[in-house]
Amino acid sequence: RTSVGGCPIDHSRLDPTGRPVSPNAAAFNPFGEAYLQDPAGALRWSRDEEPVFYSPELGYWVVTRYEDVKAVFRDNITFSPSIALEKITPFSDEANAVLKAHGYAMDRTLVNEDEPAHMLRRRALQEPFTPEKLAHHEAIVRRLVREHVDRFIDAGRADLVSEMLFEVPLTVALHFLGVPEEDMATLRRYSVAHTVNTWGRPSPEEQVAVAESVGKFWEYSGEVLDKMRQDPSMPGWMPYGIRLQPEMPDVITDSYLHSMMMAGIVAAHETTALATTNALRLLLENRTQWEEICADPSLIPAAVEECLRFSGPIVAWRRIATSDTEIGGVAIPEGAKLLIVQASANHDERHFDDPDELDIRRDNAAGHLSFGYGSHQCLGKHLARMEMQVMLQEFTTRLPHMRLVPDQEFTYLPNTSFRGPEHLWVQWDPERNPERTDP
Numbered sequence: 001r002t003s004v005g006g007c008p009i010d011h012s013r014l015d016p017t018g019r020p021v022s023p024n025a026a027a028f029n030p031f032g033e034a035y036l037q038d039p040a041g042a043l044r045w046s047r048d049e050e051p052v053f054y055s056p057e058l059g060y061w062v063v064t065r066y067e068d069v070k071a072v073f074r075d076n077i078t079f080s081p082s083i084a085l086e087k088i089t090p091f092s093d094e095a096n097a098v099l100k101a102h103g104y105a106m107d108r109t110l111v112n113e114d115e116p117a118h119m120l121r122r123r124a125l126q127e128p129f130t131p132e133k134l135a136h137h138e139a140i141v142r143r144l145v146r147e148h149v150d151r152f153i154d155a156g157r158a159d160l161v162s163e164m165l166f167e168v169p170l171t172v173a174l175h176f177l178g179v180p181e182e183d184m185a186t187l188r189r190y191s192v193a194h195t196v197n198t199w200g201r202p203s204p205e206e207q208v209a210v211a212e213s214v215g216k217f218w219e220y221s222g223e224v225l226d227k228m229r230q231d232p233s234m235p236g237w238m239p240y241g242i243r244l245q246p247e248m249p250d251v252i253t254d255s256y257l258h259s260m261m262m263a264g265i266v267a268a269h270e271t272t273a274l275a276t277t278n279a280l281r282l283l284l285e286n287r288t289q290w291e292e293i294c295a296d297p298s299l300i301p302a303a304v305e306e307c308l309r310f311s312g313p314i315v316a317w318r319r320i321a322t323s324d325t326e327i328g329g330v331a332i333p334e335g336a337k338l339l340i341v342q343a344s345a346n347h348d349e350r351h352f353d354d355p356d357e358l359d360i361r362r363d364n365a366a367g368h369l370s371f372g373y374g375s376h377q378c379l380g381k382h383l384a385r386m387e388m389q390v391m392l393q394e395f396t397t398r399l400p401h402m403r404l405v406p407d408q409e410f411t412y413l414p415n416t417s418f419r420g421p422e423h424l425w426v427q428w429d430p431e432r433n434p435e436r437t438d439p
């Protein structure tokens, strides 16, 4: 301890540039219940008083205002995305040994690749994501959604997460990637482990179990890839990359393909599953707006956008400073790791009027940062929006009178970045299902 002006200074409470850490910043815990339940609310103090702060708990600088988060996304040279898939909690030697035994070598994909490699790869691989190329997926999505709703429509009660919202986006993701049907069941088991591995704070004992699942996920992804290599004419985004590899071996590398095979499942699945769960909860909690979209389905695309703003599935993303710089007037040293909190930016009253009100007619909702921004902005956004819209169309048509089961508690997987309730219980009176009266 030393002192400044007679006041003692606790050096564990200084940021890396030597400034004292405020009590709020010291108390910030992105694995705690307040942040998990309401990340934007838990950071209101920051947006108001200290929009860029150092979190000793995390070892990251946290950025919370809309303009600052967008500025960081916009400049992917000063703020490199290379740490986007790094473990936020370093693992024990024992857990790392488990990963090594499985040959785990997750490396650069797209989301964590620097320029110029990133843009070369993104351009080469982006065509399957265009709305025209995605058009035929809509029929698959609708069929899957209808089949799942058929299974519980007469039951009067369902946990939508376990009965549909997990399964449908996963199946769509695997179809999009080109994973053969027979491999779907195995891959399904591992995706949660990847989230905890990358963005969670598992205890040392949990780390070993997580490492075991992640290691198996990695090995299994390699096997699926090998199978695709035997017949690269198969449909899907991963075979598309395999077919391009001989033309551009330095852009589509083996390491890229293996890392993307695993990370792609999470990118396409978890995000959309959580986004739809958040959206249904929000709309059912705001009954008047739910009834409006039931009466006028043309409002659904705007409702999806507002739900992505209000309660996006990715609440925070990461960058690392490649040189000394500043954000919102705060000096940031080279090597500083940043947690840029989209959930907070999306509730910044400096950009969105009455940000804590859900308003499906909000004219600037699509300016949300849930898909990121700039050269890494989500490639899958058209697929995600289409899936969410189809699910809302089907629910508002077939179960317009459904309601949330009252007094349920919503729980979340503790991690910095992926957010959506683990269960969503709804109930309805099957006698009032519209197709009974109006088939």
Ligand code: HEM
Binding pocket: 073, 081, 110, 111, 112, 122, 176, 264, 267, 268, 269, 271, 272, 275, 312, 313, 314, 317, 370, 371, 372, 373, 374, 375, 376, 377, 378, 379, 380, 381, 383, 384, 385
């Ligand atoms: C990148 C969010 C669905 C594929 C990203 C990023 C975010 C994000 C925040 C990083 C953006 C940045 O760094 O600026 C979401 C959300 C989704 C969703 C909220 C659902 C609601 C999907 C789907 C796919 C997908 C369905 C399909 C495969 C990708 C890819 C990237 C990406 C490939 C990397 C793009 C690049 O770095 O060039 N997504 N995503 N995402 N997403 Fe999504």
